[in-house]
Amino acid sequence: NAGVTQTPKFQVLKTGQSMTLQCAQDMNHNSMYWYRQDPGMGLRLIYYSASEGTTDKGEVPNGYNVSRLNKREFSLRLESAAPSQTSVYFCASSRGQGGYGYTFGSGTRLTVV
Amino acid sequence: AQSVTQPDIHITVSEGASLELRCNYSYGATPYLFWYVQSPGQGLQLLLKYFSGDTLVQGIKGFEAEFKRSQSSFNLRKPSVHWSDAAEYFCAVVPNSGNTPLVFGKGTRLSVIA
Numbered sequence: 001n002a003g004v005t006q007t008p009k010f011q012v013l014k015t016g017q018s019m020t021l022q023c024a025q026d027m028n029h030n031s032m033y034w035y036r037q038d039p040g041m042g043l044r045l046i047y048y049s050a051s052e053g054t055t056d057k058g059e060v061p062n063g064y065n066v067s068r069l070n071k072r073e074f075s076l077r078l079e080s081a082a083p084s085q086t087s088v089y090f091c092a093s094s095r096g097q098g099g100y101g102y103t104f105g106s107g108t109r110l111t112v113v
Numbered sequence: 114a115q116s117v118t119q120p121d122i123h124i125t126v127s128e129g130a131s132l133e134l135r136c137n138y139s140y141g142a143t144p145y146l147f148w149y150v151q152s153p154g155q156g157l158q159l160l161l162k163y164f165s166g167d168t169l170v171q172g173i174k175g176f177e178a179e180f181k182r183s184q185s186s187f188n189l190r191k192p193s194v195h196w197s198d199a200a201e202y203f204c205a206v207v208p209n210s211g212n213t214p215l216v217f218g219k220g221t222r223l224s225v226i227a
Binding site: 070 | 156166
């Protein structure tokens with residue numbers, strides 16, 4: 001009954017360091033998403049994967065890369081972290097695109113110093 | 114620019130009072146419409162959604178929302194607010210009912226006072 005699992009929950013990075021945020025879902029969903037949440041900005045889409053084997057850029061993709069490792073897992077990588085990437089990151093999944101509701105993970109709070 | 118607008122950044126209501134949170138969208142065709150709630154430190158939970166048909170939709174936790182095409186609005190309502198409803202609320206749309214990801218509004222933070 002896990003739903004969408006994100007790791008880690010908290011992370012502090014130094015400017016220039018790299019890291020990968022992990023996301024896994026156990027609902028056999030086809031589509032997965034990465035959003036970032038900043039105060040007063042709502043949620044903004046970074047990247048998404050409509051189905052296994054495909055990835056597409058969202059509204060704010062610069063500085064990030066993604067990998068849809070298999071149907072369950074969708075990772076987000078910061079190659080060279082910057083203070084502007086300090087944010088809360090949410091992974092979500094859905095049965096498909098369009099009118100399906102999303103299931104969200106509990107988030108990763110990332111601070112870049 | 115096409116967008117989702119939640120005009121109220123922060124609303125405070127008394128426990129037991131009624132609530133209405135506003136949401137407007139600016140897409141040419143009717144989008145799929147959603148409301149999500151986020152409790153502090155948590156992820157987002159789906160409250161309700163509208164695709165077509167009856168313009169008044171019922172959701173979880175006693176919430177409802179009404180779609181008004183003429184006003185491009187999808188406002189969230191609750192007749193009597195409980196202290197546990199204090200959270201952030203996000204309106205979201207799938208533009209033009211297409212096969213694209215959700216676009217979120219910036220959110221409305223709800224505070225509930227005794």
